[in-house]
Each structure stands twice: as C-alpha cells, then as structure tokens.
Amino acid sequence: MSALPLLLDDVLLRPDIWRGDRLAGLDAESVSSSFAQLDAELPGAGWPRGALVELLADARGMGEVSMLLPALQQCTADALPVAIVAPPGMAHAPAWAAHFPLKQVLVVEAPRDDIAWSVELLLASGALGAVLAWLPAKIGNKSLRRLQLAAEGSRSLAFMFRPLSCMQTASPAPLRLSLRGHQQGLQVDIFKRRGPPCEKTLLLQVARPLPWSRVRSDQPPMRRPQLEVVESKPRQRVV
Amino acid sequence: MSTLWLALRFYRFPLEAFDAAEPPAVAAAQHLVVCANAQAEALGVEAGMRLSGALGLAPGLNVHERQPLREAEALDRLACWAGNFSPHVSLAAPDELLLEIGGCLRLFGGLKVLCGLIRDGAVAQGFSTYMALAPTPRAAQWLARAGREVCCKDAQAGRKNLQDLPVNVIGLSYAEEQTLASLGARRLKDLFALPASGLARRFGIGLPQQLAQALGEAPDLRREFVFPACFVQKLELPAKVEQAAMLLFAARRLLASLSGWLSARAAGVAECDLVLLHEDGIADTHLVLAFASPTRELERMERVLRERLDRLALSAAVTDLRLEAATPVHLPGSTLGLFAQSSAQSLDPVIERLRARLGKQAVHAMQIKEDHRPECATLAVERADVQAVQAGLPRPFWLLPKPQALQERGGALHYGGVLQRVAGPERIESGWWDQGESCAEGVALGNVQRDYYVAVSRRGEWLWIFRDTQGWWLQGVFA
Incomplete structure (x- = not known):
C-alpha cells in the first residue's frame, strides 16, 4: 500500500485540528475582547466570529454585558448593528446611548418559544455585527445546533446567555464560559474551548459606573467550582 | 440597440388560470377538453377529447369549466408582473404576452439571465410557458405558438426559423386552413413562395400582411399594455x-x-x-x-x-x-458599483420577518426621551427615526419592569447579603405635570421624588437602587 506522504504539520494547519497542549487557530477572524488576560486564553486571541459563544451566568449586573462592550463597539464602529434578543430587563436607552449610536442597537422582544427562531433568523441574515440573546433555560440541543450552523454561515459575533445549570449538559458551541460576580471584578472561567483545558480563573476589571477600588471587598477570590463527575453505575443484570 | 421581442405563450392557460394546483385536471368547454395538465396527459387525456371519454380514462379528474373572464383577468395580472422586466408589454389575448426587451438586456446582465428570471417567475406562479425571441412581434408569437424556443437576433435568422413552422400558427379559421391544405401549403415556407396578390385575393389582405409583418417587411404596431393607475x-x-x-x-x-x-x-x-x-x-x-x-x-x-x-x-x-x-x-433603482463591492446586507428584510411573527412592537430601536424619570426615558422607535444624542451620567443597561422592594434589616439593605452603597445620592424629582393622567400605558407615572444610589451586592451585582417616602427599591442592574 502506498501511503500518501501526509505530514503531521500539514494536518495540524487545519483550523479544526489542534494539539492537546496548544490553542486552536481559527478559520474565521476574531475580535479582540480588549482584556489581555482573556485574549491570551481564547483561541484566535479574541471572540470568534461565526461561532456560538455561550456565557453561563445566574445573576444579573455583574458586568456580563460590560465585558462585551469593547467588541460590540468595534462592530458598531464598522456600521454593523447589534441585536439584543429577549433581554432580561427593559433596555434603558440612556445607558446604551453612552456606548453606541442608538441607531445601531436593535431590540427584539421575543416570547420564549420564538427566541431560538429569532436568533437563527438574525444570524442567518448576515446583516448584524453581533447578536446578544438570552436563551430560555430549556432549549434543546437540536435548536442549539441549528443556531451554531446559522452562526457558522455568518460573520456575526453570537453571544448566548444561559443559566449556570447548563454547565453540566453538552452543547455544540465551541466556546463556553461561566461568569460569576465578585467584589473585585468579574470572575470568568473558560470551561470549553478548542485547546487544552483552562486552569486559570480570570478576574476581569470590566467597566463599571465607578472604579472597582470603591468597593470594599471582604471576600477572598472565589475558588473555581469543580465540575461534578457523575459516574454511571453499570446496570445490574436481572437474572 | 435593436428591438427584440419576447413572446411568452402560456400553453396551459385555460387550466392554469385557475389558482389551484391540484392534479390531474382539465379545463373543458361544451363537453370538450380544451387543455389538460401533465398528470392528466400521462393518463392519456388530450385536448379535443370528449369530456366523457376523458373521465373514462381518468375517473378522478378535476374538471374546471373554462372561464374566459378569469383568463382575461389572469393575463392582466401577468402583464403587470411582466412590468418587472420591461416597460413595453402588450397583450395578445387569450394566452400570450409580448415584451420588448431589446433595451433591457444590459440592465439584467444579458439575455440568458433575463430569460432565466422570466421563466423562473412564471414557474413560481404555476404557469407553463413557451418563450421565443425574434426581431418582430409576429415572428416571436408564431415561434412560441409552435413551441419553438429559439432566439432569432436578426431578420435573417427569423426567416430561417419561420420556414418550417406549420401554417396553423397563424391562427386562421378551419375553412381557410382546409383551403391552404388543398393548395399544398402546409408550412410557412410554402406561403412565402406564393405571390402576395394571389393570397390576398383568396384570403383577404390580412394574411399577406401578417406574413410581411413576421418578416419585418411591414410595420406591426402593438397596443401597449397600460399599467393601471392604482393597484x-x-x-x-x-x-x-x-x-x-x-x-x-x-x-x-x-x-x-x-x-x-x-x-x-x-x-x-x-x-x-x-x-x-x-x-x-x-x-x-x-x-x-x-x-x-x-x-x-x-x-x-x-x-x-x-x-x-x-x-x-x-x-x-x-x-x-x-x-x-x-x-x-x-423608489428609484439602485446604482451598481463599478467594481465588485461587497456591501453589508440590509437589515430591513429580517426586521419585517421578525415583525410578521412577533408583532410590530416587539422589534424596535431605542431613542432617549427628555425625561429625568428612568421609566420614561426610553422610547421605542423605528430605526430610521433614531437621532443622535449626548449621553449623560452612567445608567444601568436594564430596568426592572417594576421597582422591586428591598429589605432593610438592622439598618442595612439586603439583597442576597448586605448591600454596599458606593455612589449617591442622586436626586431625581420630576413629573408633577402628569400626576394621575391617563396615557398609553394606563396611568402616567406622575410626580417622583427619589434619591438614587449605586449599590454592590455580596455576589458582585451592581445595582441601581433608590429611596422614596415608602422605602428602598431596586430599579436597575448595571449588566
């Protein structure tokens, strides 16, 4: 059998194949998050375009949107609008106006059953710079896969907010982060990425109405929560 | 720019003018089949057959009585649709349209593209068509009637293609066709060979004139379709x-x-x-x-x-x-770029699809309203109507639909632990003018007297809270 002279290095150039100890390259471009410590841990050194980014958070107001502001501002600077789908509160125009031209912000108040459909439509349109969506807790894997496919066909940034409880379930999103509030910054754990597992817990000094130093912190930095490993017991055979 | 006529013949028009697509079906008049669709033809049903015979072949046949009025309306609609491709459209009742497309080829990017668009459009509406192109409308019409889908760019090619057509494409009466057959003229080339004066004596001046029009030797003026003033x-x-x-x-x-x-x-x-x-x-x-x-x-x-x-x-x-x-x-057309430029797609088609499903109010852009009361500061507007504004003090991205009461224990505010106030107070006192008035959302907010603070919870949540005469409230989150 004559084997093709296929070099390992050639194989490794493919964006969907990477060595276990390195971060994968991206076939699409990325947008810098403008946090150096976060960029260092993200494949492609920034938020990937054309891929779902899952942000898992339970509380509101920890800076989960502020963390994305630099990337979103880059979109609106390129005259690409940003869509907010099913926001967790009433969008307050004066706050958004401080960061974006309001013309570039589109609010879509979809009922729970139509959120996935709306996001898919927005991603597939290719007319948006970024889509921020608050997905319902019980979204099926099939819907997520459809969203990932829609994202792959576009150049949009796709940030999907989901509750922390979704950490245990698998998802087709190539990048998944969990966000927790802390009195010294926003605590970010990357628990799925194309590359080696991320051991570090990042504490991002996201933009707040006041400097972080104004908050008196009485807590130690939180420890990274360990993923529970649920072992399936071998089923006993009934004789 | 030479004139080029496109003849569109809808060869199953008596049937397809009915706006339904159920197979198999025929259109009939006076117990004779006028036209059958492909499914009926597959069962052996043909035009000209007696209806009883057709029903014998295909018992489940849907029979539509032919309606000339409906056909005329449908042809008018198709003429309107043809306005997509050319401003010069003329009707040739009962089932043909003539489009002068010589001047539109450049706009659509060539003959092939334009013909493809027209055919796709007809198919999407459920019409079977024959298309033929010729320098004269009469020649195009005859070619389409014979089902010859050819493109004759000049008079010579037109003449060559017309030669072989059977004489029944002219649309003569049965008696006249019999006379022609007895003369041995079965194809158009036989007619071209006959002297015009002799033909005029036997069949009237019409026939030699039509032949001359087809060859471009006599003028052929068509009445243009007039697009209605309102739709x-x-x-x-x-x-x-x-x-x-x-x-x-x-x-x-x-x-x-x-x-x-x-x-x-x-x-x-x-x-x-x-x-x-x-x-x-x-x-x-x-x-x-x-x-x-x-x-x-x-x-x-x-x-x-x-x-x-x-x-x-x-x-x-x-x-x-x-x-x-x-x-x-x-709405004028848009100008294409000289070079291939990739422009971002328009958001409008997406917005209207979202709105069609979610309702008009669900999809909107925002605008700041000049009002200090946070509940009244956001207006939902159309994207096109948004005006640029200057932003002021830091404000939260989200407001709660209704302020939520905060618990006060031992002099400290609680929200998942003790709240720490990091900025404030900021006094907002406004709205005496609409006290108790009714508005779109029910009752207007009325006068407010509030002192706002920024607070941070033990879980790291940055909140916008206020105090009024009734106590402490949570109103917004700095997401």
Missing part, C-alpha cells in the same frame, strides 16, 4: 379555502403582479393590504403586510406573507382574495 386586484379562488396555508399559492400570484406593477412605476410600498373575503355576511379579514422600508422585491413580500399566513387561523372559509396597495412611494 387593487381581486382574485376569485376556484374553491372555498379553509386553511390559511392554502392561500399562499393564489396570494403569490397577486404579489408577483404587484411587484411588476411597482417596478413599472419605479415605486415601492411600505405596506399592502391583503383582504380575505368570506361568504356573505361575514366581515372581511384584513391581513396587512408591513415592510421595514418601502420595497418592491417579490422575495421579501413573499416571506412576510408566509410568516403571516403561518400564524393565521381562519375564522371562516375564504372565497376571494383582494390585494390593495394604497400608498406607493417613489
């Missing part, structure tokens, strides 16, 4: 329709007609009204198709239509459809 088109459904999705096929024909009518007038519509008429005594259903910006693109209109029909539950059976476009606005 209101009615379409009678062949049968009562109970399910909304079944209306799509017929409504699409109306929309295709509207889009052509709009292009002929260089106009667009921001909304049009599809009226579903029910049987006597039941009020009409109005289905307003709204677009995010004026448009005449058929694809956009169809998507919105589909979205609306998907969600529609019919209260009663529909007998007729009517499409009205009351307010067309001027």
Whole structure:
C-alpha cells in the first residue's frame, strides 16, 4: 500500500485540528475582547466570529454585558448593528446611548418559544455585527445546533446567555464560559474551548459606573467550582 | 440597440388560470377538453377529447369549466408582473404576452439571465410557458405558438426559423386552413413562395400582411399594455379555502403582479393590504403586510406573507382574495458599483420577518426621551427615526419592569447579603405635570421624588437602587 506522504504539520494547519497542549487557530477572524488576560486564553486571541459563544451566568449586573462592550463597539464602529434578543430587563436607552449610536442597537422582544427562531433568523441574515440573546433555560440541543450552523454561515459575533445549570449538559458551541460576580471584578472561567483545558480563573476589571477600588471587598477570590463527575453505575443484570 | 421581442405563450392557460394546483385536471368547454395538465396527459387525456371519454380514462379528474373572464383577468395580472422586466408589454389575448426587451438586456446582465428570471417567475406562479425571441412581434408569437424556443437576433435568422413552422400558427379559421391544405401549403415556407396578390385575393389582405409583418417587411404596431393607475386586484379562488396555508399559492400570484406593477412605476410600498373575503355576511379579514422600508422585491413580500399566513387561523372559509396597495412611494433603482463591492446586507428584510411573527412592537430601536424619570426615558422607535444624542451620567443597561422592594434589616439593605452603597445620592424629582393622567400605558407615572444610589451586592451585582417616602427599591442592574 502506498501511503500518501501526509505530514503531521500539514494536518495540524487545519483550523479544526489542534494539539492537546496548544490553542486552536481559527478559520474565521476574531475580535479582540480588549482584556489581555482573556485574549491570551481564547483561541484566535479574541471572540470568534461565526461561532456560538455561550456565557453561563445566574445573576444579573455583574458586568456580563460590560465585558462585551469593547467588541460590540468595534462592530458598531464598522456600521454593523447589534441585536439584543429577549433581554432580561427593559433596555434603558440612556445607558446604551453612552456606548453606541442608538441607531445601531436593535431590540427584539421575543416570547420564549420564538427566541431560538429569532436568533437563527438574525444570524442567518448576515446583516448584524453581533447578536446578544438570552436563551430560555430549556432549549434543546437540536435548536442549539441549528443556531451554531446559522452562526457558522455568518460573520456575526453570537453571544448566548444561559443559566449556570447548563454547565453540566453538552452543547455544540465551541466556546463556553461561566461568569460569576465578585467584589473585585468579574470572575470568568473558560470551561470549553478548542485547546487544552483552562486552569486559570480570570478576574476581569470590566467597566463599571465607578472604579472597582470603591468597593470594599471582604471576600477572598472565589475558588473555581469543580465540575461534578457523575459516574454511571453499570446496570445490574436481572437474572 | 435593436428591438427584440419576447413572446411568452402560456400553453396551459385555460387550466392554469385557475389558482389551484391540484392534479390531474382539465379545463373543458361544451363537453370538450380544451387543455389538460401533465398528470392528466400521462393518463392519456388530450385536448379535443370528449369530456366523457376523458373521465373514462381518468375517473378522478378535476374538471374546471373554462372561464374566459378569469383568463382575461389572469393575463392582466401577468402583464403587470411582466412590468418587472420591461416597460413595453402588450397583450395578445387569450394566452400570450409580448415584451420588448431589446433595451433591457444590459440592465439584467444579458439575455440568458433575463430569460432565466422570466421563466423562473412564471414557474413560481404555476404557469407553463413557451418563450421565443425574434426581431418582430409576429415572428416571436408564431415561434412560441409552435413551441419553438429559439432566439432569432436578426431578420435573417427569423426567416430561417419561420420556414418550417406549420401554417396553423397563424391562427386562421378551419375553412381557410382546409383551403391552404388543398393548395399544398402546409408550412410557412410554402406561403412565402406564393405571390402576395394571389393570397390576398383568396384570403383577404390580412394574411399577406401578417406574413410581411413576421418578416419585418411591414410595420406591426402593438397596443401597449397600460399599467393601471392604482393597484387593487381581486382574485376569485376556484374553491372555498379553509386553511390559511392554502392561500399562499393564489396570494403569490397577486404579489408577483404587484411587484411588476411597482417596478413599472419605479415605486415601492411600505405596506399592502391583503383582504380575505368570506361568504356573505361575514366581515372581511384584513391581513396587512408591513415592510421595514418601502420595497418592491417579490422575495421579501413573499416571506412576510408566509410568516403571516403561518400564524393565521381562519375564522371562516375564504372565497376571494383582494390585494390593495394604497400608498406607493417613489423608489428609484439602485446604482451598481463599478467594481465588485461587497456591501453589508440590509437589515430591513429580517426586521419585517421578525415583525410578521412577533408583532410590530416587539422589534424596535431605542431613542432617549427628555425625561429625568428612568421609566420614561426610553422610547421605542423605528430605526430610521433614531437621532443622535449626548449621553449623560452612567445608567444601568436594564430596568426592572417594576421597582422591586428591598429589605432593610438592622439598618442595612439586603439583597442576597448586605448591600454596599458606593455612589449617591442622586436626586431625581420630576413629573408633577402628569400626576394621575391617563396615557398609553394606563396611568402616567406622575410626580417622583427619589434619591438614587449605586449599590454592590455580596455576589458582585451592581445595582441601581433608590429611596422614596415608602422605602428602598431596586430599579436597575448595571449588566
């Protein structure tokens, strides 16, 4: 059998194949998050375009949107609008106006059953710079896969907010982060990425109405929560 | 620029003018089959057959009595649709359209592209067509009648292609065709060989003149189709329709007609009204198709239509459809770039599809209203109407639908642990003018006297809270 002279290095150039100890390259471009410590841990050194980014958070107001502001501002600077789908509160125009031209912000108040459909439509349109969506807790894997496919066909940034409880379930999103509030910054754990597992817990000094130093912190930095490993017991055979 | 005529012959028109697509079917007049669709033909049914014979071959046959009036209306609609491709359209009743496309080839990017568009458009509306191109309308018409799909760019090629056509393409009476047959003239070339004076004596001046027109030797003036001044088109459904999705096929024909009518007038519509008429005594259903910006693109209109029909539950059976476009606005075509430029797609088609499903209010842009009260500071507006503004103090991205009361224990505020106030107070005192007045949302907010603070919870949540005479409240989150 004559084997093709296929070099390992050639194989490794493919964006969907990477060595276990390195971060994968991206076939699409990325947008810098403008946090150096976060960029260092993200494949492609920034938020990937054309891929779902899952942000898992339970509380509101920890800076989960502020963390994305630099990337979103880059979109609106390129005259690409940003869509907010099913926001967790009433969008307050004066706050958004401080960061974006309001013309570039589109609010879509979809009922729970139509959120996935709306996001898919927005991603597939290719007319948006970024889509921020608050997905319902019980979204099926099939819907997520459809969203990932829609994202792959576009150049949009796709940030999907989901509750922390979704950490245990698998998802087709190539990048998944969990966000927790802390009195010294926003605590970010990357628990799925194309590359080696991320051991570090990042504490991002996201933009707040006041400097972080104004908050008196009485807590130690939180420890990274360990993923529970649920072992399936071998089923006993009934004789 | 030479003139080039495109003849479109809808060869199953008596049947396809019925706005339904159920197989197999025939159109019949006086117990004779006039026209059969492909499924019926596969069973052996042919035009000219007796209806009883056809029913014997295909017992499940749907028989439509031929309706010349409906055919005339359908041809008018198709003429409107043809406005998409050329401003010069003329009708050749009962089942042909003539388009002068010599001047439009450049606009559409060549003959092939244009013919493809026309054929796709006809197929999408459910019409079977023969298309032929020739320098004279008469020649194009005859070629299409014979089912020869050829393109003759000059008179010479036209003559060559006409030679072999049978004489029945001229549309003479049965007796005249018999006379011609007895003369031994079966093809057009036989007629071209005969002297014109002799033909004129036997058949009248019409026949030699038509032959000369086909060859481009005599003028052939066609009456141009006049696009109606306002667009209101009615379409009678062949049968009562109970399910909304079944209306799509017929409504699409109306929309295709509207889009052509709009292009002929260089106009667009921001909304049009599809009226579903029910049987006597039941009020009409109005289905307003709204677009995010004026448009005449058929694809956009169809998507919105589909979205609306998907969600529609019919209260009663529909007998007729009517499409009205009351307010067309001027919409010039766009200029193409000299070089291939990739431009970002427009957001408007997405917005109108979202709106068709979620409702108009659900999709909007924001605008700051000059009001200090946070609840009143945001206005939902159209994207096009947003004006640039200066932002002021830091404000939270989200407001709670209603302020939420905060617990106070031992002099400290609690929200998942003790709250720490990091900024404030900021006094907002405003709104005495609309105390107790009613407004769109019910009762106006009225006068507020609040001291706002920024607070941070033990879980790292940055909150916007205020104190008024009734206590402490949480109103916003700095997401």
